[in-house]
Amino acid sequence: MIHWVMGTETNSPRKGSRRSACGAILRELGMAALLLLAIKLVWLAVDHTLRLYMGDSMVFMDAGAHSSVVGVRSYPYGWALHLTVYRLHSPLAIIALQALWAGLGALGLFAFLRYALRLRFAVCLVVAVLLATEPAQVFLERMVMAEAFGMLALVSTVLVYSRYLATGRLGWYLLGGLGGLATAAIRTNFLPLVMGLGVLLPFVHVLAGKGRGATGAIRLGHVMLALAVLAASHLAYASAYGRATGQPPGYLVHTGMMRIGLVAPLVRAEHFEGTGVPGDVLQQVKLPLRDHWQRGNHIWDPDGLWRVLERNSDNPEMVARTITRRAMLDDPLGLLRINIETLGGYFNRKQVYWRMLDDKGVIAPTKRDLRLIHEWMGWDAAGINKRETPARLYFAASGPWLTFCLFALAPLGLLSLWLGWNSGRREQYWLLALVSWGLFASHLLFSHIVSFRYLHPFPWFVLANLAVVASVMLERGHGARRMAADQGGAAQCVPSLE
Numbered sequence: 001m002i003h004w005v006m007g008t009e010t011n012s013p014r015k016g017s018r019r020s021a022c023g024a025i026l027r028e029l030g031m032a033a034l035l036l037l038a039i040k041l042v043w044l045a046v047d048h049t050l051r052l053y054m055g056d057s058m059v060f061m062d063a064g065a066h067s068s069v070v071g072v073r074s075y076p077y078g079w080a081l082h083l084t085v086y087r088l089h090s091p092l093a094i095i096a097l098q099a100l101w102a103g104l105g106a107l108g109l110f111a112f113l114r115y116a117l118r119l120r121f122a123v124c125l126v127v128a129v130l131l132a133t134e135p136a137q138v139f140l141e142r143m144v145m146a147e148a149f150g151m152l153a154l155v156s157t158v159l160v161y162s163r164y165l166a167t168g169r170l171g172w173y174l175l176g177g178l179g180g181l182a183t184a185a186i187r188t189n190f191l192p193l194v195m196g197l198g199v200l201l202p203f204v205h206v207l208a209g210k211g212r213g214a215t216g217a218i219r220l221g222h223v224m225l226a227l228a229v230l231a232a233s234h235l236a237y238a239s240a241y242g243r244a245t246g247q248p249p250g251y252l253v254h255t256g257m258m259r260i261g262l263v264a265p266l267v268r269a270e271h272f273e274g275t276g277v278p279g280d281v282l283q284q285v286k287l288p289l290r291d292h293w294q295r296g297n298h299i300w301d302p303d304g305l306w307r308v309l310e311r312n313s314d315n316p317e318m319v320a321r322t323i324t325r326r327a328m329l330d331d332p333l334g335l336l337r338i339n340i341e342t343l344g345g346y347f348n349r350k351q352v353y354w355r356m357l358d359d360k361g362v363i364a365p366t367k368r369d370l371r372l373i374h375e376w377m378g379w380d381a382a383g384i385n386k387r388e389t390p391a392r393l394y395f396a397a398s399g400p401w402l403t404f405c406l407f408a409l410a411p412l413g414l415l416s417l418w419l420g421w422n423s424g425r426r427e428q429y430w431l432l433a434l435v436s437w438g439l440f441a442s443h444l445l446f447s448h449i450v451s452f453r454y455l456h457p458f459p460w461f462v463l464a465n466l467a468v469v470a471s472v473m474l475e476r477g478h479g480a481r482r483m484a485a486d487q488g489g490a491a492q493c494v495p496s497l498e
Contacts, residue, residue: 025115032110032125033103039132040099043141047391050091050142052384053453054363055300057144058372065376070244073252076186077146089378098141098148105148106132108155109460116162116428117420119471127467134463136402136456139395143361147456150187154457157183157194158435161201165427168210173202173226177233188252189446189454193438195234200434202226209427247317256320257299259328260306262448264298265290266327266334267305275319277312284308292338293345295448336445345450346403355450356399360392361385398452405458410440412465419472432468436461 052058056073063078064086072078085093110128113119131137140147157179164172180194205211205226206219214222235249242249252258260267267289269279286303287294298304309316328335345351364385365373373381413436420429439461447454 028114028121029107029111032128033107035125036103036106036110036128036132039129040103043133043138043391044092044095044099047138047142047389048092048095049384049387049389049391050095050144050379050381051139051361051392052365052381053143053145053359053361054365054369054385058365058369060144060146061373061376070241073188073254074146074150074186076182077149080149086377091377091379094144095142101148101152102137102141103132105152105155105460106137108152108159109464112155112159112162112432113464113467116159116166117425117432117468118423119467120474123467123471123474127463127470131460131463134459135391135394135398136452136459139360139391140453140456142391145453146186147453150183150190151457151460153179153183153186154190154194155460157197158431161197162428162431165201165205165209165431168205168222170222170226170229174229174233176201177230181233181237184251188258189442190457191251192442192446193435196438197431197434198230198234199227201431204427204430204434208430254317256317256322256324257306259324260304260320261296261299262446263324263327263335264295264305265292265338266331267323268327268330271323271326271330272319275313275322277309277319281308281312284312292341292448293351339444339447342448342450343406343444346406348450351450352399356396356452359451359453360396395452402452402455402458405462406440406443406455409436409458409462409465412462412469413437416465416468419468429468432461432464436465 059072060074060078060081063072063075064081067079067082080097081094085097106128109131110124113124113127114121137148137151157176160172160176160179164170164176177194177198180190180198183194184191202223206214206222211219211222238249238251241247241251245253247253267282269282272279272281282289282305285298285305285308287297287301287305289298289305294304299306301307306316306320309319313319345355362385365381370380370382373379413433416436417429417433420426423429439458443454
């Protein structure tokens with residue numbers, strides 16, 4: 001962390017001043033870390049109930065118990081549980097681990113604001129504290145889900161890319177790309193974001209960062225080499241993942257199945273040509289195919305499109321990949337249209353009510369689930385779905401705040417970029433803006449339901465942008481007060497004309 005911080009300096013200080021700067025940084029980071037730790041410990045004392053999101057949580061707990069293979073969704077999360085706290089057979093240990101991850105993510109917010117953007121210490125500390133006790137962070141620390149781990153991976157990737165922009169060194173760019181791959185492995189919905197960052201940040205470096213002073217040939221060479229590194233790392237990962245799972249190269253085993261939950265309303269009979277499955281198989285789908293609110297159910301419901309493909313093909317995954325790819329290529333604007341309609345669901349009381357119920361974990365574990373959970377962890381989870389606790393009540397009331405985060409993030413990213421344009425750290429503001437825009441764009445293009453769980457990463461970046469706005473306002477207020485004081489002092493020195 002210290003090395004990353006010192007790397008953002010524009011000047012190379014002498015040995016003595018560097019030691020002094022390191023000491024100041026350590027004091028600030030130590031103060032922030034202790035405060036964030038205290039907040040997490042208080043919340044742990046207030047609410048130490050582990051939560052389950054049925055379906056997903058069982059997959060992750062099984063992975064934690066058996067050291068998951070890469071074919072399992074979010075397989076690094078299963079590895080992390082298996083290698084750390086899972087063998088303690090304590091739900092409290094999982095919460096403590098995830099609270100630690102979330103606390104490190106909040107410390108990363110403090111570090112980015114303080115040492116990359118050079119904002120006021122007080123503003124950075126207040127914003128980090130707000131994130132540490134933000135409702136989505138607090139609640140999902142208590143859920144057996146990969147959100148807290150994935151968020152830490154994303155924050156780490158942003159910090160590494162910040163270091164790359166500060167130094168222009170391709171080693172940091174490569175490390176950021178690998179961090180992006182790890183982030184996508186933990187939370188596949190981050191894949192478009194990290195890929196977009198990998199493509200755009202070399203251009204930010206040569207146009208708005210330290211590389212803008214180089215010759216055209218050097219800048220072009222830097223961009224081409226960076227993109228080659230990005231492409232090679234992603235191709236290597238996709239190939240290795242495909243070999244490990246016995247599937248074609250990719251990032252997710254069940255790519256086709258999951259894409260059905262995104263594009264089911266766009267699938268037509270002609271999209272089945274050459275797949276070995278006749279197009280009239282759509283007549284077997286009992287769920288309304290054109291109702292975009294049913295998209296997720298087409299994956300899991302026995303009457304949905306995926307289950308129909310399973311019954312009619314020896315390789316339903318390949319059929320699903322083919323028909324969903326054709327559907328997206330045939331009607332990309334149609335996909336955008338239904339996703340915009342889905343965003344409107346955040347203002348529909350009925351949609352919000354039912355989704356919040358689901359997101360906070362009201363579905364009860366089955367008897368089989370309870371038996372397996374007890375076998376894996378020695379934990380009796382009976383009745384956990386009905387138990388109300390402070391963290392769950394806090395999250396349940398956060399719908400308006402999280403909706404604000406969703407729709408305010410992109411405009412705030414633009415505002416921050418404008419405010420920081422002449423700061424001397426324009427490339428860092430570009431990074432913040434690109435992640436802000438990318439998060440919103442990913443949600444718009446790839447979220448098929450209203451879900452407050454999906455908005456878990458938004459508060460980090462909303463608060464970062466609000467910190468920029470608050471710092472500018474404070475600086476302007478301080479400047480106005482100083483100017484008024486200077487004018488008052490000058491007036492006292494002017495001889496009276498009376």
